[in-house]
Amino acid sequence: MESVKKTIIEALKPWALGFLSDSRYRDKMDAKIEKKIRRITNITLGKELGVSSTTKLDDIPYNSYELYKKYYEKPVEGHFLYDINDYVTTLTSGTMGRPKKYLLPKTALKNNLSNTGLSSILVATHDGEKITFEFGDIAYTNVPGGNQISAHLTEIAKKGNFGFVKNCPDPNLPFQTKVDYFVNNYKNIDMAFMTVTSLLDEIYPRIGEPFHLKAFMTQDASSRVFKDEIKKITGSYPKTTYGSTETLFATVASIEYPGCYIFDWRVIYPEFLPEESVLDYNVSIVEEKYDSVKLDEVEPGERYQLVATPYLMEMTRYIMPDIMECVDTGDDVLGTDLPVFRYHARSDKLMVLHNFTRIAEEELLQVLKEAGIPFVDFTVKKELAGSKEYMRMYLELTQSMDTELVYKKIDDKLTEFDRDWNDLKNFLKYNPLIIELLPKNSFRNYLYKKHGAPRIERIEMREERLKMLLNNSS
Numbered sequence: 511m512e513s514v515k516k517t518i519i520e521a522l523k524p525w526a527l528g529f530l531s532d533s534r535y536r537d538k539m540d541a542k543i544e545k546k547i548r549r550i551t552n553i554t555l556g557k558e559l560g561v562s563s564t565t566k567l568d569d570i571p572y573n574s575y576e577l578y579k580k581y582y583e584k585p586v587e588g589h590f591l592y593d594i595n596d597y598v599t600t601l602t603s604g605t606m607g608r609p610k611k612y613l614l615p616k617t618a619l620k621n622n623l624s625n626t627g628l629s630s631i632l633v634a635t636h637d638g639e640k641i642t643f644e645f646g647d648i649a650y651t652n653v654p655g656g657n658q659i660s661a662h663l664t665e666i667a668k669k670g671n672f673g674f675v676k677n678c679p680d681p682n683l684p685f686q687t688k689v690d691y692f693v694n695n696y697k698n699i700d701m702a703f704m705t706v707t708s709l710l711d712e713i714y715p716r717i718g719e720p721f722h723l724k725a726f727m728t729q730d731a732s733s734r735v736f737k738d739e740i741k742k743i744t745g746s747y748p749k750t751t752y753g754s755t756e757t758l759f760a761t762v763a764s765i766e767y768p769g770c771y772i773f774d775w776r777v778i779y780p781e782f783l784p785e786e787s788v789l790d791y792n793v794s795i796v797e798e799k800y801d802s803v804k805l806d807e808v809e810p811g812e813r814y815q816l817v818a819t820p821y822l823m824e825m826t827r828y829i830m831p832d833i834m835e836c837v838d839t840g841d842d843v844l845g846t847d848l849p850v851f852r853y854h855a856r857s858d859k860l861m862v863l864h865n866f867t868r869i870a871e872e873e874l875l876q877v878l879k880e881a882g883i884p885f886v887d888f889t890v891k892k893e894l895a896g897s898k899e900y901m902r903m904y905l906e907l908t909q910s911m912d913t914e915l916v917y918k919k920i921d922d923k924l925t926e927f928d929r930d931w932n933d934l935k936n937f938l939k940y941n942p943l944i945i946e947l948l949p950k951n952s953f954r955n956y957l958y959k960k961h962g963a964p965r966i967e968r969i970e971m972r973e974e975r976l977k978m979l980l981n982n983s984s
Contacts, residue, residue, distance in 0.1 A: 516644075516645070518645060519643065519644070519645055522628065522632075523632065523641065526625075526628045526629045526632050527629060527632060527633070527844075529629070529774065529775065529776050530762075530772070530841075530844050530845065530846035530848060531845055531846055531847075533847075535775050535805075535806075535848070536804070536805070536806050538775070538776075539775045539779055539805070542776075542779065542821050543567050543779045543819065543821070545821070546779075546819065546821045546822075546826070547561060547565055547566075547567065547570075547826075548563070549591060550591065550824065550826060551563055551565070553588065553589060553590060553591060553824070554581070554586075554588060554589040555577075555578070555581060555589055555590070555824045556824075556826075558577070559571065559573065559577075559795075559826060559827075561826075567779070567819070567827070568801075568802075570826055570827050571795045571796055571797065571827065572789055572795075572796040572800065572817060572827050572828075572829050573793075573794060573795045573796065573826075573827060573828060573829065574790075574791045574792060574793055574794060574828065574829045575610060575791075575792075576792060576793065576794040577794045577795060578612075578824065578825065579610075579611075581613075581824075582611050582612055582613045583611065585597070585613055590613070590615075590824060591615065591822075591823070591824055592615045592617055596615045596616050596617055597613040597614060597615055597616070598613070598614055598616060598619075599611060599612075599613060600612045600613070600614050600755055602754075602755040610755075612755050612756075614755070614758075614823065615822065615823060617822060618758065618820065618822035618823045619663060619758065621777065621822055622663075622758040622759050622777055622822075623663060623759070625774065625776050625777050626758070626759040626760065626761070626762065626774040626776070626777050627663070627759055628674075629762050629774060630727075630751060630759060630761075630762045630763070631643060631649070631675060631701070631725075633749070633762040633763055633765065633844065634701060634724075634725035634727050634749040634762075634763055635647075635700075635701065635724040635725045636765045636843070636844070637724075637746060638765060638843060642724050643724065644700075645674060646674070646675075646676060647675060647676070647700035647701060647724065648675075648676045648677075648678060648698060648699050648700050648701070649675045649676065649677050649678070649699075649700065649701040649702070649703070650678055650679070650691075650692055650695075650699045650701065650702040650703070650704075651677065651678075651681065651702075651703045651704070652685065652688040652689065652692070652702075652703070652704040652705075652708060653681065653703065653704075663758075663759075665681075675701075678691070678695075678699070679691045685933075685936075685937040686937070689708060689712050689713060692704075692713055693713060693716045693717060696713075696717060696721050697721070699723065700723065700724045700725075701723060701724055701725040701726075701727065702723055702725070702726055702727065702744075703727040703728065704728060705728060705730050705864055705865075705938070706728055706730040706732045706733050706736055706740070706748070706897050707730075707732075707864060707897045707898055707899075707938050708938070709726065709728075709740065709743065709744075709897075710736065710739065710740075710743075710896070710897040711896070711897055711898065711938070711939075711940075712938070712939070714743050720742060720743050720744070720745070721743070721744065721745075722744065722745045723744040723745060723746065724746070725746065725749050726740055726744045726746060726748050726749065727748070727749045727750075727751065727763070728748055728749075728750055728751075729750065729751060729752065729753065729865065730750070730864070730865075731750075731769075731852075731853045731854075732894060732897060732899070733748035733750045733768070733769045734748075734750070734768065734769030734770070734852065735769075735894065736748075736897060737768040737769055741768075747765075747768035747769075748768055748769060749763035749765075749768075750763055750764075750768070750769045750770060750771055750852075750853075751763055751771050752771050752832075752834070752851070752853060754830070756818055756820075756825055756828055756830065757778055757818045757820060757830070758777065758778075758820060758823075759774070759777070760773060760774060760777065760778045760780070760818070761773050761774060761851075762774060764841045764844070764850045765841060765843040765844055766838075766841040766842055766843040766844070766850070767837055767838065767841065767850050767852070769852060770837055770850045770851060770852045771850070771851055771852075772841060772844075772846065772848050772849070772850055772851070773805060773848065773849075773851070775805060775848070777820065777821060777822075778818055778819065778820050778821065779818075779819040779820075779821065780805055780816060780817070780818060780819075781802035781803065781804060781805075781816075781817040781818075781819070781827070782802060782803040782804075782805075782808055782814030782815065782816060782817065783800060783802055783803070783814060783815040783817060784803065784812065784813075784814060785812075785813040785814065785815065785833060787800050787815070788815045788833070788857045789815065789829050789857075790829075790858075791829040791830065791831045791857065791858065792858075793829075796829070802817055805848070805849065806849075808836040808839075808849050808851075809836060810836050810837060810838050810839060810849075811835070811836070811837075812835070812836055813833050813834065813835045813836075813854055814833065814834060814835075814836070815829070815830065815832070815833055815857050816830040816832050816833075816834060817829055817830065818830050830857075831856045831857050831858050831860075832853065832854075832855075832856060832857065833854045833855050833856065833857050834851045834852060834853050834854055835851065835852050835854045836849050836850070836851055837850050837851065837852050838850045855970075858870075859871060859967070859968075859969040859970060860969065861874070861890055861892060861901050861969055861970075862892070863892065863899045863900075863901060863934060863942050864898075864899050864934060864938065866930050866931075866933055866934040866937070866938075867928060867930035867931045867933075867934050868930070869901075869924075869928065869931070870969075871968045871969050873927075873928075874888070874890065874968065874969075875968075876927070877920065877923045877924055877927055878920065878923075880923055880927070881919040881920050881922070881923035882919060883905075883907070883911075883916060883919060883920065884907055884908040884909050884911070885905055885906060885907055885908060886906040886907065886908055886952075886953055886954075887906055887953040887966050887968075888903055888904060888905045888906070888966075888968060889903075889904050889966060889967060889968050889969070889971045889976070889979070890902065890903045890904070890968065890969055890970075891904070891970060891971065891976065892970065893944070898938070898940055898942070899942065900942050900943070900944050901942055901943055901944065902944040902945075902946060903920070903943065903944065903945050903946065904946050904948055904976075904979065904980070905945060905946070905947055905948065906947070906948040906949075906950070906952050906953050907947060913945055913947055916945055916947065917943065917945045920943065920945065921941065921943050924943070948979075948980075952979060953966060953979070956975075956978055956979045959978060
């Protein structure tokens, strides 16, 4: 039986990994996108984008969630690619804990798992010399359950992989229960998908010694920073992937570049807008024309905003809020000339901590107002301390207050106002807020030194401007 399982794995490898070395990938991508465009010509969503039988990809305007939202909220037969019964409702985090609703076709979910899902598992278990995956390996996942995309994918995987991978634990268990499960069963787990913080601050201290994993998988951008610590604990470098509700699993991990990833062109047609041309992802349809960079045209060292077109879903030229950097035009360990990327930042000005909470500027203003904080102005910056991400708030008050009281009022209001902030504190067991009070006239002095029509960047102020602000406060 074991020899049969090994034979199955060896037979799957060329099919699952062949896309990495396919020199005709651009031609095949173009053929797939032409087929996708033909399919959406006949549905309402396609017509709203102006798609006809002669439309080319570059003719279709960039667009965002606001275009699709009305269709997701009131689905009607004929608006979508598939029968309505093929869709599952998926929720994803919006700002301040208000979820966005998506309808995703099970047809696309199943296809995604059988392509990128399988390929990602095989690549993730690459030890630098060979793939170590074995039939029936146990994969641990600590991701949200319920109507989150991860829960749907896990359920489909359980029904369709025929023992190829054994998933654990139940995705609907509470976060902490899943952590406890790993600690109690780590000797029997082959692969794990979780946040870097969970590994470094929750699991490793409780186990008390290094343990072996064939693969530690994560979507945390901090995995690059902590790659050596992760290797020391688990025996291998982190395997970082990029995926989302909109794109599904879209990448496999790079082996040569830990913390980086490679797009799977079989399931998605990725386009890239140079960083200086970043688009607002909240605009329903972008009327202006912007030339995109295709997958075989990106350059190392350059940063781009992702525009996504999954082949088997309605979303076409969908503006993602993510900026990524091309680090190389290939991965020598995997033997591919496909470009390698790393996640850089969100394109908008949101405070994002560990992919839990997303807080916009106006929401922070509302929190301060409702918390009764008498303030002149503020700016917040994300900081990394150990494996934890913090929001440091530089705050100037209009009247004197004790720092501890300011902290408590703001943290209490954030906890009340933002479900995701509350979850972040409870799940990862730390207080992510840091308050730094600035002297009187700090912001006034800063603005006096600025030229033109100066304004305060309240989220992620540029480093040189932050130094100017802090120098004025000293």
